[in-house]
Amino acid sequence: MAVLDFWNYKGTREPDGAAFFEQSPGWNARHYCNWEAFPGPLVLSIRSALSLFDFLEHHGHPVIVRDGDVVPAMQSSARKENKAPSGLVGDTRGSRMPVTVDRILNLQQVMQCEFYETLYEANSNLVAQSPMIPSDGRHARFVDAISTTADAEDSQDSVGNYRYDAESRTRQWAERMLDAARSRSVPGRVLLSMLAHGSETQLARSVAWALEQTSCYGSLIGGFNIVGLGVDGASSTDVYRLCSTLGEKLRANAPHLPVFCTGGSARVVDGSPPLVLRLIASGVDLVESRYPFIMAECGYALDLFNESCSPEEEVSAPTLYVSVRNGSWVKDARPFLLRCRSPASERRCRIGRKYARAYWYHLFQVHEMLGPILLILHNVQQYLAFFDEIQEAIREGSFHALCTRFQAIP
Known part of the structure; x- marks a missing residue:
């Protein structure tokens, strides 16, 4: 299935995709995708099973800035005017577009896609260099162009002075989206996003939570989406270990549901053949990778x-x-x-x-x-x-x- 990605690599003003489709219900969004946006390395995503929010931010995941009605003073004019919607609200890393559950579901309502991911939270600032991606001056400049800084002394994620727990926020996004999708009878099935990082205990807790949601929401959930790979500079070996652990636990308890691996960063799952083969061997059914685009950019x-x-x-x-x-x-x-x-x-x-x-x-x-x-x-x-x-x-x-x-x- 072709999926439109509204993200613009060079940082110029990007179109408001959700508003476009909301205002143009007669447009066939599924066939709006084309190749005219090249040669940017990551400007377009064409996938077999899709993520609806990749256009929101160039790392592929939203950054949650608050959970409540008080909006911190940040860059966008909407926030300066205190006009952001109430409830669980996220933001793109560049602060160019507010993100809400309803906004994502409105887009899905128009696109009528088979699968759509629940929003997730992952810190992919610190990522180890993959041995399968050349390390030279061009690659270094490219990495620098898409990277953000991180506080090495503080492992807790933060946006400004606001601190949050990525795992609990990811679950909040998922539960809000599942509730809203069921009440609105949104077409398509949900891919339940799960963070793949932390200890064995944390992974087991994530699996238990995912299985609980599967039991609660039944056929609304169409599979699991492993995200956040490479958090805090995880090596390819760690990525394989995390996927293998999660895959085995999910297969043992929900063998009928597919397992997706979408990373969350251009450099998290590098997509090199050895790593892809290891992920498949660990039980992953679908791997999303920007490896061909990154290599071409370099x-x-x-x-x-x-x-x-x-x-x-x-x-x-x-x-x-x-x-x-x-x-x-x-x-x-x-x-x-x-x-x-x-x-x-x-x-x-x-x-x-x-x-x-x-x-x-x-x-x-x-x-x-x-x-x-x-x-x-x-x-x-x-x-x-x-x-x-x-x-x-x-x-x-x-x-x-x-x-x-x-x-x-x-």
Whole structure:
């Protein structure tokens, strides 16, 4: 299903998506999504199962600023005039749009989507560098552009002088949304967001709460959404441990409901093949990742099947990515992908076999807008081919061999 993402990477004024759809009930929101917003790295999300609030803030989750009728004095004119709605109210990190349960449900009422997430709270300020994402100057500048500062001496989340507990706030959002959705008979099923961080005791408490909501709301809940991965700089190993623990507990008690993993930050679930395979092995059914977009923003073309290597350059380990700013490409007339080693890649990856390496190099040297556009499309094609390989491996019973190939054995 195509989902419109109203977020604008460069920080310019973003459209009020909820108001647009509320005022235009005849517009088919599900087909409003298009590719015109590129080349920003994260401007558009197209998913199989959706999150309705990704447009609210560039880290993918709202920041709750209060629970009551008193509104702190903050940046937006609505707050300065003390006109924010009463009740549980959230805010985007840039303070550009107030968030309420009714506002989200109004959007869902128009879009008629199969799934929509409950709002959640997660501090993703401190995130460890993934070994699968290149660490260079371009990546550092990109990370700096989308990062916010955090108080390393205080592990408790805060907005200004207002402090809150992320876990309890996430539950408040969920319970308010479930109550409102049931009373309003909102179409679609709810994905219950759960924070994946903390001790075994905290995880067990989260699972117990989620199962209690499942029992209370029945068929209204369509699955579980694991979020907040990578909080306080969790490594890929910790992410796998958290997902595995939650997945096993949820599978044991609610085997009929799917488990989603949506992270909550562009850098939290890095989406690299080894981590994706580990998440799937732990019981996760759907993984949301911006990995292809991040890699394209940094100038890297995905090569998940070692198809950019000539026979004499054969390597045993997967290449995963290649820089399009490689100086050796200046006069190289060969296409980026030199051969076919995967039926899925041959079927999907047309762009990597069409354009010469010298052309790729030229586009990025002169900062031509077409460069990031083509690179994003190529990376998306590679990523989709990778998931085709996963599905085929599961059908054929060779998933373990695929994990071994990508060095993804837990």
